[in-house]
Amino acid sequence: MNTKNLRRIISTAAALCLCAALLGLGGSAAGDIYVNGGDVLTGGIASAYAVTGDGQAAQIGSGEVYVMTSGGLQTVDGGGETAVTPDGPPEHLSVTGSIDIPYQNVRVGLYYYDSDSSVRNSTLPYANLENEVGSGYELGYYDEEREFHALGSTDETAITMVMDRNTDTDHGHVGCYHILLPGTYGSFEEASAAASEYPDGFPAYYDGVYRALVGDYDSAAAASADASSRGITGKAYSASAYCVVVTRTSDASIIFEFDCGTEYSLGVRPVGENGEKTETWFKGYTYNGGFEYVRRTGGELTVVNIVDIEDYVKGVITYEMSADWPLEALKAQALCARTYVASYIGASTYYVNYGFDVTNDTYCQVYRGTNLSTEASDRAVDETAGIYITYDGEPISAMFSSSHGGGSEDSENITGSVTPYLRGVLDPYEEAAAELNSRSSWIVSFSPGELARMVSRSGNTLGSIESVEAEYSDTGNVIALVFTDSSGATAEFEGVDCYRLCTATIGLSSIHFTVTDTGTGFAFEGSGWGHSLGMSQYGAYAMADTYGFTYDQIINFYYTGVELSRG
Numbered sequence: 085m086n087t088k089n090l091r092r093i094i095s096t097a098a099a100l101c102l103c104a105a106l107l108g109l110g111g112s113a114a115g116d117i118y119v120n121g122g123d124v125l126t127g128g129i130a131s132a133y134a135v136t137g138d139g140q141a142a143q144i145g146s147g148e149v150y151v152m153t154s155g156g157l158q159t160v161d162g163g164g165e166t167a168v169t170p171d172g173p174p175e176h177l178s179v180t181g182s183i184d185i186p187y188q189n190v191r192v193g194l195y196y197y198d199s200d201s202s203v204r205n206s207t208l209p210y211a212n213l214e215n216e217v218g219s220g221y222e223l224g225y226y227d228e229e230r231e232f233h234a235l236g237s238t239d240e241t242a243i244t245m246v247m248d249r250n251t252d253t254d255h256g257h258v259g260c261y262h263i264l265l266p267g268t269y270g271s272f273e274e275a276s277a278a279a280s281e282y283p284d285g286f287p288a289y290y291d292g293v294y295r296a297l298v299g300d301y302d303s304a305a306a307a308s309a310d311a312s313s314r315g316i317t318g319k320a321y322s323a324s325a326y327c328v329v330v331t332r333t334s335d336a337s338i339i340f341e342f343d344c345g346t347e348y349s350l351g352v353r354p355v356g357e358n359g360e361k362t363e364t365w366f367k368g369y370t371y372n373g374g375f376e377y378v379r380r381t382g383g384e385l386t387v388v389n390i391v392d393i394e395d396y397v398k399g400v401i402t403y404e405m406s407a408d409w410p411l412e413a414l415k416a417q418a419l420c421a422r423t424y425v426a427s428y429i430g431a432s433t434y435y436v437n438y439g440f441d442v443t444n445d446t447y448c449q450v451y452r453g454t455n456l457s458t459e460a461s462d463r464a465v466d467e468t469a470g471i472y473i474t475y476d477g478e479p480i481s482a483m484f485s486s487s488h489g490g491g492s493e494d495s496e497n498i499t500g501s502v503t504p505y506l507r508g509v510l511d512p513y514e515e516a517a518a519e520l521n522s523r524s525s526w527i528v529s530f531s532p533g534e535l536a537r538m539v540s541r542s543g544n545t546l547g548s549i550e551s552v553e554a555e556y557s558d559t560g561n562v563i564a565l566v567f568t569d570s571s572g573a574t575a576e577f578e579g580v581d582c583y584r585l586c587t588a589t590i591g592l593s594s595i596h597f598t599v600t601d602t603g604t605g606f607a608f609e610g611s612g613w614g615h616s617l618g619m620s621q622y623g624a625y626a627m628a629d630t631y632g633f634t635y636d637q638i639i640n641f642y643y644t645g646v647e648l649s650r651g
Contacts, residue, residue: 173633174641181474181649186430189230189373190396191440192451194366195387203445207384210246210253212333213375214365218356223330223340225348226376226390232353235289236272238339240332245350245377247385248327248341250302256336258329259300261307264321269294282316288341290323297321300338325382349378349439351390361395363454371399371453378439388440389453393429397421398465400449402456404484405621410628413621414464415635419648420482420619421449422465423472426651427479473639474649475505482643485614486621487514487521489596491559492642493616500580506617507644508559514612516626523593523613524622530590531605532570538589539567544575552599552606561595561616562586587615618642 195211197204215221221243224235244253248260265285269275272287275294279285282298289295298316301307307320327343328350342350353374354362363370366387373391380386391399400421401407401414428441428448435441435448442448473480481503488511495506518524530538532548539546547569555564555578564578565585577585586592590608597610612620619642627633627641636648 173631174637176634177636177640177646177648179471179648179650181477181647183426183472183474183477183479183649183651185393185426185472185651187230188393189390190393190425190429190442191230191376192389192391192396193386193435193438193440193443194389195385196438196440196443198381198383203447204443205445207386209249209251209384210244210258211377211385211387212242212244212254212366213352213354214333215241215354215362216365216370217360217363218354220355222353222355223342223350224353225342225344225351226374227348230390232351232374232390234353235294235342236276236287236340237355238330240339242333243339243352244331244333244336245352245385246329246331246336247379247383248323248325248329248343253331253333253336255334258331258336258338259302259306260327261301261304261320261322262297262341263299263307263311263316263318265296265298265316265318267296269296284337286338286340288323288343290341290343291345297341326379328377328379328385349376351376369453369455376439380439386439389444393422393425394465394469396425396451398457398462399451399453400425401464402458402461403450403452405624407456407458407461409625411460411464412628412633412635412638413624414461415468416619416624416628416638417484417621418465418468419471419473419635419639420484422468423474423479423482424449426472427481468635470650472649472651473643473646475643475646477649480505480643480646483615483618484621484642485612485616485618487517487523487594487612487614487623488616488620489524489560489594489610489612490514491557491561491596491616492618492620493557493559493561493563493595495617497557497561497563497579498583498615498617505643505646508557508561508616509642509644510559511620511623513626513631513641514620514623516630517622520625521613521622523611525609525611526593527607527609528592529602529605529607535567535590535606536569539575539585541589542575542577542581542585546573546575547571549606551601554599562597563595565599583615 195205195208197206200206220237220239220241222234222237224233226232246253246258250260251258265278269278272294275287275296279287279296285296285298287294288297299310304320311318323343324345326345327341329338330340331338351374354364356362361372363372371389372395373389376388376390378386397418401417405414405417425442444451473482483506491508491510493508495501495503535549536546546567549567550570551568553566554562557563564582567575583595586595592608594610594612594614595616596612597608600607624638627638
C-alpha cells in the first residue's frame with residue numbers, strides 16, 4: 085500500500101461502520117468525512133482502506149455494508165450473513181522436508197502409441213535428429229540406472245534412426261539384409277576399420293559383440309549375390325526384430341547398427357561444445373538431453389527423450405502457462421510440473437510398459453522441449469530448482485487446471501478417491517484475472533430432447549427432459565444432478581458420475597454452473613475450465629499479479645496440508 089493510501093486508513097470498525105451509514109452505502113455525502121482524528125477523506129468511502137489489528141488491509145469499495153474482523157474485511161448482506169473477501173493472505177511455506185528422487189533424469193515418451201490418435205504421437209518407421217549446438221553424437225545405450233554407455237560416435241550432425249526392415253526414408257531406401265564379415269572385434273574403432281575397407285561398410289554391436297558389415301539389401305539372396313560378385317568373404321545377415329539402424333540423413337547410408345534384443349535399446353547422446361548444453365532438433369521441436377529408440381514389439385520405433393528433470397520442467401511450464409505471466413505464478417507452475425513428474429519417475433505406472441515415465445501430451449503434461457522457453461520461464465525453474473510439493477513425505481499428484489470458476493473441489497467428487505491434499509477451497513482470487521480468461525463466464529443451452537439424448541448415453545433412457553435439479557458442494561460446484569422427464573421418470577448422477585456426465589457427455593467447461601429452465605430448454609451458465617482439482621492457473625496469475633503473493637503462498641492456498649521439500 086502506498087503512502088497516499090495509508091493516510092486514508094480507517095483504523096477502527098466503529099469508524100468504518102459509521103462512515104458507511106453516513107454515506108447511505110453509496111460512497112458520497114453532503115459533508116466531509118473525518119477519520120484518524122481529523123484527516124479528511126476526500127475520495128469517498130470507495131477510496132478508503134480498512135486494516136485489522138494484525139495489519140491486514142483491504143480496499144473498501146462502495147455499495148456494501150462493511151465490518152472489519154480479525155479475519156479480514158467482510159461484507160454484510162441483507163440477511164445478516166458475512167462473506168470474507170478474502171480471509172487474509174495464505175501463509176508462507178518454507179522448505180522444511182527432504183525426499184529421495186530415484187533418478188535425476190526423466191524418460192519422456194515423445195512418439196510411442198501403436199495406433200492413430202488425435203492426442204498421442206504414434207510410433208515411427210524412422211526418426212531424424214539434428215544436433216543444433218554440438219558436433220555429432222555418441223552411440224550406445226542407457227542401462228537400468230539411466231546411465232549412458234557409449235559404444236562409438238559419429239561426427240555427422242544430421243542422422244536418422246531406422247527400424248531394421250526394408251524402409252523408405254526421406255532421403256533414400258534402407259534394406260535390412262547385409263553382408264556380415266567374418267570375425268569379431270574388441271572395439272568400435274576396430275570394427276569401423278575393418279568395415280572401412282568397403283565404401284558401404286559399417287560397424288555394428290550385436291548382443292555385446294562388435295561386428296563389421298557391408299551394404300544393405302532387401303533380401304538374403306541379393307546380399308549373397310552381391311558378396312559373390314564383389315568377392316567379399318561373408319554371409320547374408322539380418323538382425324533381430326529389435327535392431328535399429330543409424331543412417332546419415334542426407335543419403336540414407338548406414339553409419340551403425342545396434343541389436344541387443346529386449347535387454348537394451350539404442351541410445352543416442354548429442355555431443356556438446358565447450359561445455360554447452362546440447363540442443364537437438366526432432367520433429368519441429370528442440371530438446372535437451374539424449375534419446376532412446378525402442379522397438380517394443382519388434383515393430384516401429386518408440387522415441388524417448390532422456391532429460392534432466394529441471395530441463396524437463398523448463399519444457400513443460402511454457403506449454404501449460406504463458407511465459408509472460410508473473411514470475412511467482414510461473415514458479416508455482418514449475419513446482420506443480422516438477423512434483424507431478426517426480427511422482428511418476430521410476431514408478432510402477434501404466435507407462436512402464438512403454439519404457440518411460442511420462443508422455444509429452446495431455447495424458448500427462450504437455451512437454452515440447454526448449455521452443456517456448458524464455459529468460460523469465462527458465463528463471464522460474466532455476467530459482468525453485470529441486471523443490472517439491474509433498475504430503476506425508478511423498479510428492480503429491482500436483483493437479484492443476486485453467487480455472488475453477490470460484491472454487492476448487494474435493495477429489496472424491498472428481499476421481500472417486502479421497503486425496504487429503506486435494507480439498508475444495510473457495511477462490512476469491514480468480515475473479516481479478518477474469519478479463520484475461522475466455523472461460524471466466526460461459527453459457528450453453530440445450531433443448532429438452534437434446535438433453536434427454538445426452539443423458540441417455542449414460543444408460544439412463546429418458547424422454548423429453550422436464551426439470552433439472554442440481555446439488556452443490558460447499559465451494560459452489562455441481563456434485564449431483566437429477567433429471568426428470570415428462571413421464572416422471574428420473575435419472576440421478578452423483579460424484580464421479582456427475583462429473584463425467586457434465587464434462588465428457590454434456591461437454592461443459594467445468595462443474596461450476598447453474599441450470600435455468602428457459603421455457604424452451606435449459607441454460608447452463610457457469611465459469612471455469614478444467615477438472616477443478618488443485619491449483620487454478622488463472623487464480624495463480626491473479627494471486628501473483630494483483631495481490632502480490634509468492635509462489636509458496638499460491639501452493640499453500642490451493643493444496644491442503646502440504647509442505648515443501650528438497651529432492
